[in-house]
Amino acid sequence: MSGETLLLRPICEADLDAVRKLQADSFAALAGDTHSPAQIAAHVALIMAPDYVGELLSNNILVAEAPDGALVATAGWCRVPDDPAAARLRKVFVAPDRAGQGLGRRMCEAAEDAARAAGFRRFRVRANANAEIFYAKLGYRPVERGEMPTAAGVALPTVIMVKG
Incomplete structure (x- = not known):
């Protein structure tokens, strides 16, 4: 990724298959230390x-597109129904070969910035x-x-986290 310029843009229908593959591959590759094989398969x-x-189409998803057209990360946000001042971060995934390079942080910051532009000041x-x-x-x-x-009847352990 060094020196590479990524295009951050809103998701479109043509991206759906590639985004789902990216997200599935990301979770399968990066969640194994914490989640069981059954939990990974269920997710x-x-x-x-x-x-x-x-x-995907209703959560203000941004995709990171590499110069070769490959989608390498996603992140988005939506409103929190029971907290009108908060936005919920959604669908944050990074391609396994891009993990640990700051792309996840960049995607979260872009999603938070977009939510701030829509008037939100708190995040979950x-x-x-x-x-x-x-x-x-x-x-x-x-x-x-x-x-x-x-x-699949398999529960995935989660944690609600807040910022702001």
Whole structure:
């Protein structure tokens, strides 16, 4: 990534298959230290489910596009229904070969900036357990631990984190 210029732009319908593959590959490769194989498979199944496309298109998702056209990261935000001053960070994923290079931070900052431009001043995220340390480094603090149910009947450990 050194010296490479990435284009950050809103997701479009033509990106959907590539985004889902990126997100599934990212979780499968980067969550293994914290999540079981069954949890990884269940999360990948969520990403590949038909209704996931609607989530991607309705959550202000930004994609990072490399000069060769490859999509290498995503992040977005949405409103928090029970807290009108807060935006929820969504769908933060980085291609496995780009992890640890600052791209996740850049994507989160871009999503937060977009939410700020829409009037939001506080942020929250439902982080998968493997991402808690990442978000803590961005200034998020844990406020609630829980689980996200999946269609496969496998619960994914999560933590609600807030910033601002």
